[in-house]
Amino acid sequence: MTDYAYAGEILRVDLSSGKTWGEKFEAADRRKWVGGAGLGAKILWEEVPPEVGWDHPENRLVLATGPLAGLPVWGTGGLTVVTRGAMTGGATNTQANGFFGANIKYCGYDAIVFQGESPDWVYLHIRDDGVELRDAAELLGKDTWETQQSLEKTLNLSGHNLSVYSIGPAGENLVRFAAIQGDYGHVASKNGCGTVMGKKKVKAVAIERGTKGVAAAHPKALFAAADDIAHSLQTDPSTKGLYLYGTLGGVRNLQGMGALPIRNYTTNVWPEEVETQKWEANGLREGFDHRGHQCSACGMHHCHMQVISSGPYKGQVVDEPEYEGWSGAGWTIGATDPQQVTWMNTQLDRACVDVNEFGWLCGWVMECQQKGYITDEDLGFRLEWGDIDGANRLLEMICKREGMGDLLAEGTKLAAEKLGGEAQDCAIYTEVNNSPRGHDHRSRWEEMIDTCTGSGGTMDTAPPVFPTDYGLPARVHPQDAEAVPKHVGGLRGRRAYEDSLGACVFTTRAPMDVLCRSIQAATGWDVDKDEAMQTGRRINALMRAFNLRCGIGPEVEKPSRRYGSTPVDGPIAGVSIMDQWEKMLDIWYETAGYDRETGRPRPELLRELDLEDVAEALWGANV
Amino acid sequence: MTLRKAKKWEFRLTGVGRLCENARVFILPKMCFPLRDGVREALSKNCGGAMKILKIIPEKCTGCMRCELACSYEQTGTFQPSKAVIRVSSFEGHTSYAPYTCPQCDEAWCLTACPVEAIGISPAGAKDVADDICVGCKLCTIACPYGTMFYDIDTHKAFKCDLCGGNPACASVCPTDAIVYGEADKTDWVGPFAAERAKSPAGPLAGVI
Numbered sequence: 001m002t003d004y005a006y007a008g009e010i011l012r013v014d015l016s017s018g019k020t021w022g023e024k025f026e027a028a029d030r031r032k033w034v035g036g037a038g039l040g041a042k043i044l045w046e047e048v049p050p051e052v053g054w055d056h057p058e059n060r061l062v063l064a065t066g067p068l069a070g071l072p073v074w075g076t077g078g079l080t081v082v083t084r085g086a087m088t089g090g091a092t093n094t095q096a097n098g099f100f101g102a103n104i105k106y107c108g109y110d111a112i113v114f115q116g117e118s119p120d121w122v123y124l125h126i127r128d129d130g131v132e133l134r135d136a137a138e139l140l141g142k143d144t145w146e147t148q149q150s151l152e153k154t155l156n157l158s159g160h161n162l163s164v165y166s167i168g169p170a171g172e173n174l175v176r177f178a179a180i181q182g183d184y185g186h187v188a189s190k191n192g193c194g195t196v197m198g199k200k201k202v203k204a205v206a207i208e209r210g211t212k213g214v215a216a217a218h219p220k221a222l223f224a225a226a227d228d229i230a231h232s233l234q235t236d237p238s239t240k241g242l243y244l245y246g247t248l249g250g251v252r253n254l255q256g257m258g259a260l261p262i263r264n265y266t267t268n269v270w271p272e273e274v275e276t277q278k279w280e281a282n283g284l285r286e287g288f289d290h291r292g293h294q295c296s297a298c299g300m301h302h303c304h305m306q307v308i309s310s311g312p313y314k315g316q317v318v319d320e321p322e323y324e325g326w327s328g329a330g331w332t333i334g335a336t337d338p339q340q341v342t343w344m345n346t347q348l349d350r351a352c353v354d355v356n357e358f359g360w361l362c363g364w365v366m367e368c369q370q371k372g373y374i375t376d377e378d379l380g381f382r383l384e385w386g387d388i389d390g391a392n393r394l395l396e397m398i399c400k401r402e403g404m405g406d407l408l409a410e411g412t413k414l415a416a417e418k419l420g421g422e423a424q425d426c427a428i429y430t431e432v433n434n435s436p437r438g439h440d441h442r443s444r445w446e447e448m449i450d451t452c453t454g455s456g457g458t459m460d461t462a463p464p465v466f467p468t469d470y471g472l473p474a475r476v477h478p479q480d481a482e483a484v485p486k487h488v489g490g491l492r493g494r495r496a497y498e499d500s501l502g503a504c505v506f507t508t509r510a511p512m513d514v515l516c517r518s519i520q521a522a523t524g525w526d527v528d529k530d531e532a533m534q535t536g537r538r539i540n541a542l543m544r545a546f547n548l549r550c551g552i553g554p555e556v557e558k559p560s561r562r563y564g565s566t567p568v569d570g571p572i573a574g575v576s577i578m579d580q581w582e583k584m585l586d587i588w589y590e591t592a593g594y595d596r597e598t599g600r601p602r603p604e605l606l607r608e609l610d611l612e613d614v615a616e617a618l619w620g621a622n623v
Numbered sequence: 624m625t626l627r628k629a630k631k632w633e634f635r636l637t638g639v640g641r642l643c644e645n646a647r648v649f650i651l652p653k654m655c656f657p658l659r660d661g662v663r664e665a666l667s668k669n670c671g672g673a674m675k676i677l678k679i680i681p682e683k684c685t686g687c688m689r690c691e692l693a694c695s696y697e698q699t700g701t702f703q704p705s706k707a708v709i710r711v712s713s714f715e716g717h718t719s720y721a722p723y724t725c726p727q728c729d730e731a732w733c734l735t736a737c738p739v740e741a742i743g744i745s746p747a748g749a750k751d752v753a754d755d756i757c758v759g760c761k762l763c764t765i766a767c768p769y770g771t772m773f774y775d776i777d778t779h780k781a782f783k784c785d786l787c788g789g790n791p792a793c794a795s796v797c798p799t800d801a802i803v804y805g806e807a808d809k810t811d812w813v814g815p816f817a818a819e820r821a822k823s824p825a826g827p828l829a830g831v832i
Binding site: 070183215293 | 687692693695700702704705706713718796798799
């Protein structure tokens with residue numbers, strides 16, 4: 001039996017003709033590409049030639065899950081979105097959790113691939129083999145939560161018996177950093193994947209919890225491996241905080257190392273008037289009436305729903321923000337009242353834009369207003385630091401592309417370039433247009449170099465997880481120009497592999513051997529940590545090859561002036577990353593096995609990764 | 624699909640000591656019917672006291688549905704929540720959940736309603752369906768006041784929670800201890816919770832989403 005851990009079929013949807021059909025996910029491809037990011041990268045490379053831009057009907061929008069989805073390993077409802085994205089114009093690799101992966105596999109599919117462009121707005125309804133494109137006229141203009149509520153009513157389903165992943169008003173109006181949100185609070189946010197979905201006129205994907213089964217090769221061993229992963233998450237010092245509080249601890253931890261972005265990178269000093277206890281992990285959790293709202297099979301105390309307990313939005317139910325929300329909808333724009341920030345975070349999920357990009361954009365507009373680069377007349381109103389109602393007004397303008405919102409809807413980089421001059425100098429972006437995460441990366445060099453060199457619309461390597469598994473030091477100094485790029489380059493691959501499993505990156509933070517045991521038990525493969533790494537590097541290399549084919553090369557691998565500036569105060573005042581930038585890139589390229597001049601993965605690396613055809617495409621037949 | 628029941632019988636037959644002790648009420652379901660009126664007493668006597676059942680603490684449930692996965696694996700050998708005999712019900716949209724399964728109630732309407740006497744009591748004390756006797760008439764699914772008698776469209780048989788022979792998978796995989804296997808004299812765990820949550824808008828999260 002070859003179908004262990006897989007549903008075995010990919011659902012193809014041609015929006016232009018309205019046809020849908022199932023295509024076999026060949027057993028031979030499974031081990032090479034796994035699912036999620038890997039499957040998406042393969043489809044992108046094979047089916048999207050360079051002349052097909054993000055807004056071309058022939059662009060593919062891949063919503064994929066992987067072998068662990070729907071199985072009892074924690075957090076296995078994963079969705080990976082792969083497409084040619086609107087922000088960078090290159091590959092996209094962005095994740096959300098919830099119940100997508102589980103529900104779709106019980107319907108009998110491992111992935112959905114959209115192609116073409118629908119003449120009218122539609123949503124895709126899936127109920128086992130019954131797949132149908134339905135009229136979405138009634139859903140238009142609704143935000144993502146309203147869309148899900150409306151479909152629950154229409155289909156008469158509640159709870160996790162229906163998964164809805166949709167775009168909000170931002171995606172409908174092709175805001176360049178629009179996202180895809182599902183199951184109340186899970187957002188695949190990077191690289192304008194929601195913009196692509198909007199361009200294809202797909203409002204939502206509604207998946208009923210299917211009735212089919214997913215088999216595991218060694219079910220008892222799978223339970224045992226799942227328990228070991230859970231035990232590691234609960235007890236390892238590097239993950240215990242995540243287990244108890246999700247990413248809430250990030251605010252105070254990162255602030256301590258100067259990595260909390262306060263007011264658009266203008267300061268790194270905690271404002272004296274802000275109560276620190278409120279911003280500790282337990283303060284943020286206990287400051288609200290809250291209830292667990294876990295993803296498929298997950299035992300982390302991570303995702304929660306909460307009720308706003310004071311202020312103008314008192315009584316409203318919102319999704320507890322991730323660290324990124326507290327930062328993007330809060331500290332970056334100068335807002336320091338958790339009650340207001342959590343409301344704004346859910347507004348962003350509902351309108352459905354990338355919370356990071358909105359933070360950089362709104363913080364930039366606030367600073368420009370303060371410094372007079374954007375006048376009240378330009379904007380239509382006065383936007384001060386920390387003004388949540390103003391930020392929400394800005395969000396509405398962006399979503400409707402009203403007034404200056406039309407320009408801002410293009411994202412920080414394009415808007416700043418249009419304004420130019422001093423205004424451009426204070427904008428935070430990368431030249432490749434990957435949105436930085438909600439940190440002050442001037443004190444976390446690993447993430448700045450990763451964000452600038454990433455090929456999937458965000459970082460490729462992401463924070464190091466058990467680096468000792470691969471012979472790297474457990475920790476390096478975050479501003480060590482030699483050790484940092486070696487770490488980032490050396491661990492390259494692990495994240496891409498995790499992104500292919502249909503699991504959550506917070507629940508795969510276990511030693512790689514333990515994680516591999518769960519994959520062995522699920523699939524029956526004798527996969528080990530080295531094969532996992534090879535597979536991840538293959539995916540990374542293919543996405544990079546795709547970007548190079550689209551004309552995105554090493555010349556855009558650098559931060560904007562403000563993003564790469566030197567902090568003026570706080571823990572790392574005066575430490576400059578740009579002095580070390582070229583040296584760091586040299587080391588990173590060397591470690592990754594890519595050519596420094598052209599950015600191409602070297603032919604010998606591509607052959608080692610079993611990418612003969614890519615080597616030929618990039619380097620010619622005779623190299 | 625018949626395999627799954629065969630597996631179960633086999634599993635129980637390994638517990639020979641317990642099986643002998645409860646042979647009267649278990650080994651041949653037909654034999655338990657003469658005891659129908661006194662079945663509870665007989666069972667109590669055999670088990671030496673109160674019986675263990677699945678206690679559900681809905682306040683602790685976060686709706687991850689892991690119990691459904693483990694349960695369906697015990698039932699079918701694959702991960703297929705549509706065949707689970709524990710189901711997670713949602714209250715207030717997406718903010719509160721409660722698993723529910725057969726409370727192994729004293730009255731056992733399923734057992735008394737069954738026209739072919741296919742439902743008996745297992746050594747673990749669970750009311751259980753014998754596949755080879757069940758004719759799939761679904762009467763038990765109508766009789767059950769809790770909605771925890773299910774009908775399998777593939778096997779054309781009724782199926783329900785059998786407490787996994789005394790080691791319930793749902794309780795062992797629940798990450799928040801919302802399901803506990805223990806002795807109890809009460810069977811309706813979800814009822815009061817549901818009643819409380821229905822008192823809208825009492826709960827602050829009620830009815831908003």
